[in-house]
Amino acid sequence: VMVWLRRCTHYLFIVVVAVNSTLLTINAGDYIFYTDWAWTSYVIFSISQTLMLVVGATYYLTFTGVPGTATYYCLIMTVYTWVAKGAWFALGYPYDFIETPVWLPSGMLLDLVYWATKKNKHSLILFGGVLVGMSLPLFNMVNLITVADPLETAFKYPRPTLPPYMTAIEPQVGKFYNSPVALGAGAGAVLSVTMAALGCKLNTWTYRWMAA
Numbered sequence: 001v002m003v004w005l006r007r008c009t010h011y012l013f014i015v016v017v018a019v020n021s022t023l024l025t026i027n028a029g030d031y032i033f034y035t036d037w038a039w040t041s042y043v044i045f046s047i048s049q050t051l052m053l054v055v056g057a058t059y060y061l062t063f064t065g066v067p068g069t070a071t072y073y074c075l076i077m078t079v080y081t082w083v084a085k086g087a088w089f090a091l092g093y094p095y096d097f098i099e100t101p102v103w104l105p106s107g108m109l110l111d112l113v114y115w116a117t118k119k120n121k122h123s124l125i126l127f128g129g130v131l132v133g134m135s136l137p138l139f140n141m142v143n144l145i146t147v148a149d150p151l152e153t154a155f156k157y158p159r160p161t162l163p164p165y166m167t168a169i170e171p172q173v174g175k176f177y178n179s180p181v182a183l184g185a186g187a188g189a190v191l192s193v194t195m196a197a198l199g200c201k202l203n204t205w206t207y208r209w210m211a212a
Contacts (some may be wrong), residue, residue: 011055013202014056014058014059014060014073014076017020017052017055017059019080039180040180040188042140042141042180042184043137043180043184043187045139046136046137046149046180046184046188047104047184047187047188047191049136049140050106050132050136050137050184050188050191050192051188051191051192051195052135053074053077053103053106053107053132053136053191053198054110054128054129054132054133054195054199054200055195055196055199055202056073056077056199057069057070057073057074057107057110057132057199058070058110058125058128058129058195058196058198058199058200059199059200059202059203060072060073060122061073061110061111061114061124061197061199062121062124062200062203063203065119067111067112067114067115067119068111069111070107070108070110070111070114071104071107072107073107073109074104074106074107075104075107077103078103078104078129079148102136102139102140102142102143103136105135105139106132106135106136106139107132107205108132109128109131109132109135110124110128110132112130113127113131114128116124121200124196124199125193125196125200126193126196128196129189129192129194129195129196129197130189130192130193131195132183132188132192133185133187133188133189133190133191133192134188134189135185136184136188137180137181137184137185137188138181138185140170140181140184141180141181142185151198158183
């Protein structure tokens with residue numbers, strides 16, 4: 001019974017993190033099109049997705065101990081997101097209006113670090129966290145280049161419930177800083193190490209809680 005309860009606790013946490021990551025993705029692909037804070041939104045949501053990915057993937061990876069699990073976790077997030085995109089499509093939005101999932105390459109890097117360091121948790125936290133934090137904003141930008149023109153989409157598909165201060169206007173690109181990818185990658189690389197450590201620690205805490 002205790003083994004069953006412990007596994008259910010792990011799987012529940014994995015589902016919760018994956019669902020929240022999906023919600024962050026939808027927000028990143030929605031509001032970034034409506035505001036002159038476009039690049040600010042890009043940086044913030046890139047970092048938030050990075051942190052959600054690394055804590056859940058690290059937790060799942062250390063739980064199973066099998067390299068490849070982080071990529072599988074990212075696949076779960078991807079499937080959830082595509083289901084959500086289908087719901088938006090049913091409401092009349094173009095299918096590429098919401099940001100396409102870009103987590104898989106970062107998950108592969110996390111798995112590669114875990115495998116290459118022979119399942120060393122400290123190396124996973126340090127090297128894996130840095131690689132995920134630096135890679136996801138880059139993949140995120142490549143993804144945004146491939147979607148429909150954001151400004152055109154914003155005017156063509158207006159949100160009837162959008163507050164006045166979120167009205168689509170010309171984005172002020174480069175107004176505050178010139179490299180959103182570098183800023184997102186730099187901040188993500190630092191913060192992801194902490195979140196990777198949290199993912200490993202959550203694994204330990206869960207076992208202790210279930211054993212109590």
